[in-house]
Amino acid sequence: MAEVRAQRETVAVVVVTYNRADLLVGMLDGLAALERRPDAVIVVDNASTDHTQDVLRRDDLPLQVLTTPENLGGAGGFHLGVRTAYDQGFDRIWLMDDDVVPAPDCLTVLMSHDEDCLMSVREDTSGQLVEKAATRFDLRNPLAIKPKTGMVETVYGTREAMPELVELDNVAFEGFLVRRTVVAEIGLPDPAYFIFYDDVDFALRARRAGRRIWGVRDAVLVRQLAFDQQHDLAGWKGYFMYRNLFVVHLRYGENVAVRLKPWLIALAVAVLSPLRGGRSEARNVLRALRDARGLRRLSPAAAPAALLNPPSSPR
Structure with a gap:
């Protein structure tokens, strides 16, 4: 009965x-080819200046297009999209980036599992x-410089080596399916990031x-771009x-030593900057530390109480 209920739930893609x-x-072609059709596809166009609006003129998907007056970033876009899906009453919300393509049975496989995340x-x-996605995200050990100490890719190596379900400590907003009951309890993605x-x-x-949170082995999502953002530590990204890594430590560090790690990391990066990212990286990490201190608490817009207030509409 639980599986039948899960399969009957409505799904909005964001x-x-x-x-x-x-x-x-x-x-979008991947979404249109899904065996299990989504009930809505909510696209947040973050003030694109290319031909995105032309791409979104199609009638083979239940599209809702939210065009923002300025670029809200990924975090602001997911905040707006999840809020919209929640307000429209969908049972589950499937979060997607624009550079992934789901296999035709991806949503079918996900919906066969009666799990919240x-x-x-x-x-x-x-x-x-x-x-x-992390199989272990350590916010307890102050000696773990990078809190992600294990991830699916490194633990298993191949999809065939994975069990059907893998418990995860964190996720990416690329193929994450969450029930509205979770959003009601914990709130929305935080746009401040x-x-x-x-x-x-x-x-x-x-x-x-x-x-x-369960990673589902047979729910396949194909990523079109390589992961290369980690090499841009001296740039705006x-x-x-740095700032958001520090925010996570300040908000969720499980002891004082872990919550002090941002200061130690910033000091180490500044001292070593002549050997790696130069002055630009040193400026980045010091500004990141300063600004992270002002983001120790969840933004009011992301808190559960915000769901009781009507959202402002994008243009």
Whole structure:
């Protein structure tokens, strides 16, 4: 009976896009080819200046397009999209980036599991497992410089080596399926992150509320682009990567030593900057530390209480 109930639930897909119209075409084609059709596809267009709006003129999907007056970042886009899906009463919300393509049976497989939090498992265009969701995210050990101490890709190596379900400590907002009951309890993605770690934050809140998160081996999602953002620590993305990593430690660190790690990391990066990212990375990490201190608490817009207030509408 639980499986039947799960399969009867309504599903809204939330896609966030910004100036990647050609990738968005493949993503939408993948949604249109799903065996289990979504009940709504809510696309948040983050003020794109390319031909995204032309791509979104199609009638083979139940599209709802939210065009923002400015770029809200991935975090702001998912905040708006999840809020919209929640307000429309959908039972489950499936979060997607614009550079992934689901296999035709991906949603069918996910919906066969009566669980509150499920994650598709990503592979690259050659069929190699590239799922970086954490099997262990350590916010207890102050000596763990990087809290992600295990991930699906490194633990299993291949999809064939995985069990059917793998318990995860965090997720990416690329194929994450969550029930509205979870959103009602823990709130929305936090738009203050702008980019990076908004998905980690959401998963940590879900787990602390007692939810378990499962990676579903046979729910395949194909990622069209390589993971290369970690090499930009001296650029503008590096600022957000450092700042938001620090925010996660300050919000969810399980002891004082872990909550002090941002200061130690910032000091180490600044001292070593002549040997790696130079002055730009040093400036990034010091500004990130300063700004992270002002984000120690969940944004009011993301808190459960915000769901009781009507949202502002994008243009």
